[in-house]
Amino acid sequence: MASTAAQCQLDSVSGMTLDNILQFPEGHRILSCIQCGVCAGTCPYGDVMEYPPRKIIAMLRAGMVEKVFHSESLLNCVACYACMTKCPRDIRLTDILLPLMKEQALMHLPELPAELQKALQNTLRYGNPMGESSRKRAAWVKNAPVPVPIMNEIRRPVDVLWFVECYTSYYPRGQDTARATARLLHAIGADFAILGNEEKCAGECGRLTWEPGLFETLTDYNMAVFQKYQFNRMVASCPHSYNAFQRRYIPLGFTWPVDPVMAYLAYQIEKLKPLLTRKLNYKVTYHDSCCLGRFNDLYDEPRALLKAIPGVKLVEMVHNRMNSICCGGGGGGMWLDTYFKAKGHERLSERRVKEAVATGADVLAVSCPYEVSRFEDALKVLGFDKKMVVRDVTELLDEALEEQP
Amino acid sequence: MARIGIYVCHCGHNIAGTIDVKGVANYAASLPGVAVARDYKYMCSDPGQDLIKNDIRDHQLDRIIVAACSPSLHEATFRNATAQGGLNAYYFQMVNVREHDAWVHSDKAAATEKAKDLVRAAVYRVKLHKPLERRRVPIRPEVLVVGGGIAGIHASLSLAAAGKQVYLVEREPTIGGHMAQFDKTFPTLDCAACILTPKMTAVRANPNITLWTLSEVVKVEGFVGSYQVTVRHKPRYIIDDLCVGCLECVEACVFKEPRFSDEFNVGLGKRKPVYMPFPQAVPQLVLIDPETCIEFKTGKCKKTCVEACAERNAIDFTQKERLETIEVGSIILSTGFEVFDPHRIPYYGYGVYPNVYTALEVERLVNAAGPTGGEVVLRDGRKPKRVGIVHCVGSRDEHTNRYCSRVCCMYSLKLAHLVKEHTDAEIFNCYIDMRTPGKTFEEFYNRVGEEGVNFVRGKVADVYPDGDGSLVMQVEDTLLGIVRKIPVDMVVLAVGLEAHRDADAVRRMFNITCASEGFFVERHPKLAPVNTFTDGIFLAGCCQGPKDIPDTVAQAGAAAMEAAALIDKGYVELEPMTASVNEEECSGCKTCIPMCPYSAISQKADVKKAFINEVLCKGCGTCVAACPSGSIKQNLFEDEEIFEEIEGVLAYA
Numbered sequence A: 001m002a003s004t005a006a007q008c009q010l011d012s013v014s015g016m017t018l019d020n021i022l023q024f025p026e027g028h029r030i031l032s033c034i035q036c037g038v039c040a041g042t043c044p045y046g047d048v049m050e051y052p053p054r055k056i057i058a059m060l061r062a063g064m065v066e067k068v069f070h071s072e073s074l075l076n077c078v079a080c081y082a083c084m085t086k087c088p089r090d091i092r093l094t095d096i097l098l099p100l101m102k103e104q105a106l107m108h109l110p111e112l113p114a115e116l117q118k119a120l121q122n123t124l125r126y127g128n129p130m131g132e133s134s135r136k137r138a139a140w141v142k143n144a145p146v147p148v149p150i151m152n153e154i155r156r157p158v159d160v161l162w163f164v165e166c167y168t169s170y171y172p173r174g175q176d177t178a179r180a181t182a183r184l185l186h187a188i189g190a191d192f193a194i195l196g197n198e199e200k201c202a203g204e205c206g207r208l209t210w211e212p213g214l215f216e217t218l219t220d221y222n223m224a225v226f227q228k229y230q231f232n233r234m235v236a237s238c239p240h241s242y243n244a245f246q247r248r249y250i251p252l253g254f255t256w257p258v259d260p261v262m263a264y265l266a267y268q269i270e271k272l273k274p275l276l277t278r279k280l281n282y283k284v285t286y287h288d289s290c291c292l293g294r295f296n297d298l299y300d301e302p303r304a305l306l307k308a309i310p311g312v313k314l315v316e317m318v319h320n321r322m323n324s325i326c327c328g329g330g331g332g333g334m335w336l337d338t339y340f341k342a343k344g345h346e347r348l349s350e351r352r353v354k355e356a357v358a359t360g361a362d363v364l365a366v367s368c369p370y371e372v373s374r375f376e377d378a379l380k381v382l383g384f385d386k387k388m389v390v391r392d393v394t395e396l397l398d399e400a401l402e403e404q405p
Numbered sequence B: 001m002a003r004i005g006i007y008v009c010h011c012g013h014n015i016a017g018t019i020d021v022k023g024v025a026n027y028a029a030s031l032p033g034v035a036v037a038r039d040y041k042y043m044c045s046d047p048g049q050d051l052i053k054n055d056i057r058d059h060q061l062d063r064i065i066v067a068a069c070s071p072s073l074h075e076a077t078f079r080n081a082t083a084q085g086g087l088n089a090y091y092f093q094m095v096n097v098r099e100h101d102a103w104v105h106s107d108k109a110a111a112t113e114k115a116k117d118l119v120r121a122a123v124y125r126v127k128l129h130k131p132l133e134r135r136r137v138p139i140r141p142e143v144l145v146v147g148g149g150i151a152g153i154h155a156s157l158s159l160a161a162a163g164k165q166v167y168l169v170e171r172e173p174t175i176g177g178h179m180a181q182f183d184k185t186f187p188t189l190d191c192a193a194c195i196l197t198p199k200m201t202a203v204r205a206n207p208n209i210t211l212w213t214l215s216e217v218v219k220v221e222g223f224v225g226s227y228q229v230t231v232r233h234k235p236r237y238i239i240d241d242l243c244v245g246c247l248e249c250v251e252a253c254v255f256k257e258p259r260f261s262d263e264f265n266v267g268l269g270k271r272k273p274v275y276m277p278f279p280q281a282v283p284q285l286v287l288i289d290p291e292t293c294i295e296f297k298t299g300k301c302k303k304t305c306v307e308a309c310a311e312r313n314a315i316d317f318t319q320k321e322r323l324e325t326i327e328v329g330s331i332i333l334s335t336g337f338e339v340f341d342p343h344r345i346p347y348y349g350y351g352v353y354p355n356v357y358t359a360l361e362v363e364r365l366v367n368a369a370g371p372t373g374g375e376v377v378l379r380d381g382r383k384p385k386r387v388g389i390v391h392c393v394g395s396r397d398e399h400t401n402r403y404c405s406r407v408c409c410m411y412s413l414k415l416a417h418l419v420k421e422h423t424d425a426e427i428f429n430c431y432i433d434m435r436t437p438g439k440t441f442e443e444f445y446n447r448v449g450e451e452g453v454n455f456v457r458g459k460v461a462d463v464y465p466d467g468d469g470s471l472v473m474q475v476e477d478t479l480l481g482i483v484r485k486i487p488v489d490m491v492v493l494a495v496g497l498e499a500h501r502d503a504d505a506v507r508r509m510f511n512i513t514c515a516s517e518g519f520f521v522e523r524h525p526k527l528a529p530v531n532t533f534t535d536g537i538f539l540a541g542c543c544q545g546p547k548d549i550p551d552t553v554a555q556a557g558a559a560a561m562e563a564a565a566l567i568d569k570g571y572v573e574l575e576p577m578t579a580s581v582n583e584e585e586c587s588g589c590k591t592c593i594p595m596c597p598y599s600a601i602s603q604k605a606d607v608k609k610a611f612i613n614e615v616l617c618k619g620c621g622t623c624v625a626a627c628p629s630g631s632i633k634q635n636l637f638e639d640e641e642i643f644e645e646i647e648g649v650l651a652y653a
Ligand SMILES: Cc1cc2nc3c(=O)[nH]c(=O)nc-3n(C[C@H](O)[C@H](O)[C@H](O)COP(=O)(O)OP(=O)(O)OC[C@H]3O[C@@H](n4cnc5c(N)ncnc54)[C@H](O)[C@@H]3O)c2cc1C
Pocket: B146, B147, B148, B149, B150, B151, B152, B169, B170, B171, B172, B175, B176, B177, B178, B179, B182, B184, B185, B186, B187, B215, B216, B217, B334, B335, B336, B337, B338, B339, B359, B360, B363, B407, B411, B414, B497, B500, B506, B540, B541, B542, B543, B547, B548, B549, B550, B552
């Protein structure tokens, strides 16, 4: 649930730059850094980052921050919130300091890594990073197992506006999630609709990879669309877009309550539970997405959903909950795989699936659309794809749903 | 017409640097009723005070005003001077032109005007002052000490040595506190038991000390000089006077082997339902734990313990909880601390990986009387070859406790030394800042460094298994600027010190204050470190804040001295600005009763009117403001006095 405290804070940091950072209470906190290094120690790329958060703060305080801009170090930051969650001084690293630094670092690069460049251009041009036609955004609806109403077709107020997001709309495995979600919403009797082809990327990734111009174009566009319609709440498939709405759209006049699909379903678990009648004999391990878990403390909700499925045995990876390891897709990492590879850095998705396989589970359950493709790919590369499959939590719930007429 | 003397203090440059003190004095001289107005360099000096005394005599003054610093510093000084000059001490009013004026303003002209306003307000109100007398309350000679750790033990022994009667109340079955669990103590590495147990035995032997273990204070009433304290004695199921501590019952218990988690060994060892907490426990009495004893569970035990006790007949299954009320004149709280529960930091794996230990557990492992006989071995019996010590667990962290626990760096060095000595393991101390500020502490750090302990400067970020049974400590070595993954067999968490979970309930019962972290608050951090805001209640040891044994003992001595001084003086003088109820007007609505922070108000049973106990009232004025019928008045703050003061401050030209 959106917390007012977080909202006010975010209101107050818009307009912050590296030059005026000390004038904001959130920025001023960097002066309290004790150089403990827990940020670097916990960072999944801590051993390859030339300037982890600790050193950035030291450089800032020493007046030598320019040097950091000329390093590619920050390209490694996957915006996973690991450092921020453990920082003993509660310094707003992932959502404030690091994006400001990253903006500068990207500006100082002779050229952006091609893959990232392309994704950002696509998002600007087509409203999605894949560069798919915006007219095909709602194409998945045709194969949906239940009717999926679209706002500009039904022309009436709805209770829930479901924000589907890019990967869930276009990417084939994402569409599986979309269809599962549709069936679940239908099953619990939600009065919902989607924006269809009118929807565009919420822009969170652009924000954290720091392309403020792009972000503003998208927010302006999306806000205008939202304001056309009447709905009581928003439910977001992608934790990244959930973050965007809950924290970054509020200063722009976004007033609707918003929940990620995981939380929305978990709050209605009593309605859902009796419908989950098919027994799934899976051993499941759940990967906490950074945005849902560390940034929003939603650790128990997806687990509660999984436990509600008859027959599912839930096992934990070594790194779980607040200590989970990022899939590597955040902060633009989704489009830096080639870059990382060229640098010889281990792919985080591979590190993560090794832990997942070690649990002996046969299903790796996820809750963020980035993760399906990243983990499926990693399983294939490591030769584990016979041992383990990746399923969105909604897909598992859908599978357990009683057959509907 | 009053004859008022006004004195404006320069306080060196403190006041005169910002305020035109001569201007203020000249202005004051012009006010009606003012007979003398002067400015002076330091009013608190002897010549300054003499000015007041002489003027009272030479100018027949009947009211005195000093415009100077905060009343909390020198009100008492000037009241005394007024009294020595022959007036009632409360014919005096102090005006704070330093903290409230000179120190907070930079515009000199405006600050001077403000000073004039404040002085004028005092002139208006002081005329109405009435003579007041301080009350004396006698002090009972007994002292209650709550908590029998090293703080409570030392305070009790000091008081007993001075011939005072002490009740020492400890809730565990033995005294000794945390210190009794340690093997050696930093920085000298003397054996904890060797220096502690003689003091524990001395408590037992001292006729001036009444020791109650398995006991807790449940109610405190009264006030400085005369507190009525109710103590709950929990049943031990052993008759104190008959048990000789021979342990034959323990031997004979139907449980042949110890089976139950042993509290003293923080769960690392086992005990029987009938047991002695540790060999040197004081009192030397066994106890029976009703949670695990078969007789309590089924009523059908063979009671081999009773057989073994034979004619001594010390076992009594019928004992019941008992309340007892005592009267004491003062109280020392020495309830100590709890160690931080590291389950709260999931990424250190405590409770998940068996080879992650707390420092307190390792204290027991290195202890020759501990569960492993002093062998440092892992839960599976292996001797660790590489040991990591994680500093600052639950300290210096916004997510747990913000404060530094003060002793963990030192005890981590101690444990590094001891574990190395016991196992010859490679040791890694991961620290943020090494804090060794006590006498000979830095030398100890030096010694441990020379012994070859590895120091890694960085806060451990993660502890996880590496697959082959050992653990990895992941930490940025901030001095090298690299992330290290240090494989170890054992991880020791240097857990911080926290206030007891029930500290808030305890402080309510004793009517004292807790800071946000839960430690009891001293009256002044520098100048009254063992006093509380409640007269006659003193603090010693870690209940006031984390500290090591040397500081604990020093503080316990100081608290004992404060209590002894009270007793020897025989009485306390109470300030007379207390509130009182006008019974005719009081409607008996009871609004005031819960408002009083000092529980000074009760309702008279017969007339159903509020009654304020003058001895408990601290003159805070809360009830005066709260009373809906305006029937409470407070000395020195009567309505007319306050209204005149307001008139005065507003009467600027
Ligand atoms: C792992 C570790 C190692 C340490 N090593 C050293 C060292 O080597 N050298 C050193 O100088 N310091 C050391 N310290 C610090 C040392 O433990 C403290 O300075 C010392 O124990 C403080 O004594 P205390 O009497 O204030 O508190 P405690 O030892 O906590 O004693 C408090 C007593 O009060 C009792 N009590 C609590 N509440 C109540 C109640 N409501 N009613 C009745 N009784 C109550 C408790 O049962 C306990 O017996 C170490 C601390 C830790 C955690």
